[in-house]
Amino acid sequence: MxxxxxxxxxxxxxxxxxxxxxxxxxxxxxxxxxxxxxxxxxxxxxxxxxxxxxxxxxxxxxxxxxxxxxxxxxxxxxxxxxxxxxxxxxxxxxxxxxxxxxxxxxxxxxxxxxxxxxxxxxxxxxxxxxxxxxxxxxxxxxxxxxxxxxxxxxxxxxxxxxxxxxxSGATPLDAFKHKGEAVMASEFWASSPLPEGTLSAWRNIALAWLAGGMVLIVKRLISWHIPVAMLGSIMLLSALHYASDTSHFASPLFHLLTGATLFGAFFIATDPVSAATSRQGKLLYGAGIGVLVIL
Incomplete structure (x- = not known):
């Protein structure tokens, strides 16, 4: 037996x-x-x-x-x-x-x-x-x-x-934010104060933070709930803004790839002490952070 x-x-x-x-x-x-x-x-x-x-x-x-x-x-x-x-x-x-x-x-x-x-x-x-x-x-x-x-x-x-x-400002996203309501997006890009190569540099930096964040998820040191909820709410709200007025709002990808969004989602919001602990709580917590980021 x-x-x-x-x-x-x-x-x-x-x-x-x-x-x-x-x-x-x-x-x-x-x-x-x-x-x-x-x-x-x-x-x-x-x-x-x-x-x-x-x-x-x-x-x-x-x-x-x-x-x-x-x-x-x-x-x-x-x-x-x-x-x-x-x-x-x-x-x-x-x-x-x-x-x-x-x-x-x-x-x-x-x-x-x-x-x-x-x-x-x-x-x-x-x-x-x-x-x-x-x-x-x-x-x-x-x-x-x-x-x-x-x-x-x-x-x-x-x-x-x-x-x-x-x-320059801290990031392209910061520069776009402070362009002024009277300045249209097309005018901002036509006379962009950003030096050449700035956008591609910040995009590559964002992707590098994403790579590091994926390592943490694969190693199960953080769960996917907070980053996905945070990035999802940012994508959703920025998409709604962009769809309502493309002349004044930035695209969802611009929000993700030209600032510290991915760094914040994987390395800051997932702090094991101050963050939510339950699955539902993590989703709400991450989504709430995304809303505050857009606001």
């Missing part, structure tokens, strides 16, 4: 395993951004990661909590990577530090650490910087070859518009 054992549940991946895979999944996006925007992208991520680890270690020491086991989960490192990737290339070191401290100390440790934060720490830091330093947050150079000349101003904390040859 043969006996069969009930199937055993697989062991859930550790926090460190998940965080490190998410960091690995950002590599395609970071690589393509570096290709177009230069070494300032990598320096952003490196500086933000150092700030994040240092800030987490300091707070843990002040709280009399074990330092290495917490740092070893790589959550602070991931926060630094996500925030660094969100900032304009070669942002001043002090600007990155302010954002990271807000993310790690205020948005994470102040609430009790990983698992207790109600908001995505990296985006709390980003929001603070956007409100407090709007000029620095729009210092995006147009896509071009590597420009290491900007790294010295970053180290000195003095990067300004004079440090770059040409500047």
């Amino acid at each position: 043969s006996m069969m054992h009930a199937p055993q549940l697989g062991k859930a991946p550790s926090t460190a395993h998940v965080m490190r895979w998410v960091i690995a999944a950002t590599l395609p996006g970071l690589a393509v951004m570096t290709l177009y925007f230069g070494l300032g992208i990598l320096s952003n991520v490196l500086i933000a990661a150092l700030w994040a680890v240092a800030a987490e270690a300091l707070v843990l020491r002040l709280r009399h909590r074990p330092i290495w086991p917490t740092l070893n989960d790589s959550s602070a490192l991931l926060t630094g990577v996500l925030l660094g990737a969100s900032l304009p290339p070669a942002s001043p070191w002090w600007l990155i530090g302010v954002g990271v401290i807000a993310a790690v100390v205020v948005a994470k440790q102040l609430y009790g650490g990983l698992g207790h934060n109600p908001f995505n720490p990296a985006m709390v830091g980003y929001a603070l910087l956007l409100v407090s330093f709007p000029t620095h947050m729009t210092l995006w150079a147009p896509p071009q070859s590597l420009w290491p000349d900007s790294l010295w101003p970053q180290i000195m904390g003095t990067l300004t518009t004079s440090a770059l040859d040409g500047l």
